[in-house]
Amino acid sequence: MNRIAGSTGAILYHDYKRKLVPAVTTILAVLLGLFPVVVTMPLGPDIGFLFLLGWRLLRPEIWPPTAALAFGLFDDLVSGNPIGQSMALWTSIFLALDLIETRVAYRDFWFDWLYAVVAIAFHIAAAWYIAVLMGSPTAFVQLLPQLGITILAYPIVARMIYGLDRWRLA
Amino acid sequence: MAPPRRRRTGQSRRAQYGRFATYVVAVGGVVISLFLLALSVLDPRAFQAVRNLAIDVTAPISRAGSFVVSEVTSFSQSVGDYFEAGRQNGELRDRVRELEGQLTQAQAAQLENDRLRALLQLRDTTADEVAIGRLVNSSWDSARRYAILSAGSEQGVAYNMPVRAPEGLVGRVVTVGNWGARVLMIIDGASTVPVRSARDGTPALAVGTGDSELRVELIEVGTNPFRPGDMIVTSGVGGIYPPDIPVAEIVRIEGDFAIARPLAAPSRVDYAIVQPLYQPAAVPPSEGGSAPAEAPR
Numbered sequence: 001m002n003r004i005a006g007s008t009g010a011i012l013y014h015d016y017k018r019k020l021v022p023a024v025t026t027i028l029a030v031l032l033g034l035f036p037v038v039v040t041m042p043l044g045p046d047i048g049f050l051f052l053l054g055w056r057l058l059r060p061e062i063w064p065p066t067a068a069l070a071f072g073l074f075d076d077l078v079s080g081n082p083i084g085q086s087m088a089l090w091t092s093i094f095l096a097l098d099l100i101e102t103r104v105a106y107r108d109f110w111f112d113w114l115y116a117v118v119a120i121a122f123h124i125a126a127a128w129y130i131a132v133l134m135g136s137p138t139a140f141v142q143l144l145p146q147l148g149i150t151i152l153a154y155p156i157v158a159r160m161i162y163g164l165d166r167w168r169l170a
Numbered sequence: 171m172a173p174p175r176r177r178r179t180g181q182s183r184r185a186q187y188g189r190f191a192t193y194v195v196a197v198g199g200v201v202i203s204l205f206l207l208a209l210s211v212l213d214p215r216a217f218q219a220v221r222n223l224a225i226d227v228t229a230p231i232s233r234a235g236s237f238v239v240s241e242v243t244s245f246s247q248s249v250g251d252y253f254e255a256g257r258q259n260g261e262l263r264d265r266v267r268e269l270e271g272q273l274t275q276a277q278a279a280q281l282e283n284d285r286l287r288a289l290l291q292l293r294d295t296t297a298d299e300v301a302i303g304r305l306v307n308s309s310w311d312s313a314r315r316y317a318i319l320s321a322g323s324e325q326g327v328a329y330n331m332p333v334r335a336p337e338g339l340v341g342r343v344v345t346v347g348n349w350g351a352r353v354l355m356i357i358d359g360a361s362t363v364p365v366r367s368a369r370d371g372t373p374a375l376a377v378g379t380g381d382s383e384l385r386v387e388l389i390e391v392g393t394n395p396f397r398p399g400d401m402i403v404t405s406g407v408g409g410i411y412p413p414d415i416p417v418a419e420i421v422r423i424e425g426d427f428a429i430a431r432p433l434a435a436p437s438r439v440d441y442a443i444v445q446p447l448y449q450p451a452a453v454p455p456s457e458g459g460s461a462p463a464e465a466p467r
Binding site: 029034035046061064065066068069072077078079080081082083084085086088091092094095128131132133134135136137138139142143147 | 189192193195196197199200202203204205206207208209210212221223224228231312313314330345357359360378379380381394446456
């Protein structure tokens with residue numbers, strides 16, 4: 001493959017690909033929530049959130065914390081959450097990750113997964129608490145399968161993001 | 171490691187201020203979204219206009235894909251059926267024998283019913299339907315149990331209207347777009363349906379548990395009259411749900427409660443019927459009805 005761009009068009013293409021792939025894949029992942037299945041138990045992982053988290057942990061520099069506000073608003077509108085839920089949760093997770101990253105110098109995949117586990121647990125527990133406040137007093141126990149599935153889904157999503165990242169920068 | 175003492179991003183003032191502003195906006199954004207969230211918690215119908223619009227944009231996406239998924243689901247269902255054919259055959263034969271007996275009883279009851287109706291000159295008060303739509307999507311990654319219906323205000327759907335399938339009650343409408351509506355399913359924790367036992371008419375409330383079941387709570391204190399296998403139907407109390415829509419079948423008893431499984435399993439319901447409010451005059455205007463304001467005393 002030719003790595004030297006031959007024309008202005010090719011430069012533009014590579015530039016936009018580099019800039020837009022993370023945002024576009026995250027938006028598509030959020031839209032996966034519209035996948036036409038009707039289920040009786042919350043089982044699927046929140047793939048939009050996993051993609052956002054995966055990109056943020058792999059490439060901390062591509063998004064400022066404010067990007068999470070915009071993605072959160074989009075997710076709230078698409079998935080029918082009360083407006084403000086994903087906005088508040090995702091942005092506070094971004095801010096917390098910024099705080100952690102100035103303090104922890106060492107970084108590898110297992111650390112990323114650890115941060116992801118804490119973030120996923122916080123996200124699911126907070127969403128559950130908001131649902132309780134809104135008059136849906138369900139038992140937290142029935143969210144445990146979803147919690148486990150989401151934690152185990154993170155490495156898979158991370159793999160996909162690593163692949164996308166290589167393609168983006170190629 | 172302690173945070174570095176100087177957290178400057180570089181020598182450029184512009185970069186430093188830009189980064190600072192980002193954090194100000196992000197923290198401010200969290201505060202504002204918590205405020206929006208508090209508004210939504212206090213008034214679940216807040217921001218209705220924005221959310222109605224979002225429904226209109228997203229419902230067609232789910233609708234386009236729903237054909238593919240239902241094909242896949244029915245295929246896996248038929249593979250399963252093939253392997254269980256022998257056992258199912260025996261079960262079905264027993265069931266047919268049992269049902270034949272019940273059919274005779276039902277025919278007798280129907281005859282008597284017709285006679286009594288004629289005697290009382292009752293009109294058949296089956297509520298007409300507002301619209302028919304497809305259930306195209308449900309929230310599969312959150313604790314709430316919403317479904318999206320492919321019919322909206324263009325078809326006459328309005329807030330709080332009951333939604334049912336031929337098998338039984340599905341839920342009620344909570345958000346209405348022009349071409350789509352969001353349905354709060356009866357299994358959601360925020361859903362309460364006034365019901366009664368089809369066998370002896372014991373009034374109860376069917377509250378969603380968030381998984382695939384309902385908790386049936388007795389209104390009158392006493393011994394639990396429910397037995398596994400009992401059917402529960404809507405009672406018409408409250409004015410939203412019309413009476414006598416089948417809701418669920420009791421599967422087990424837990425102390426003062428009974429646990430029931432909905433007859434219209436949301437994962438298998440294809441088409442749903444939206445019905446008008448049963449008694450709009452009994453439902454307050456804020457809930458979509460037309461109840462007169464309470465007279466001052």
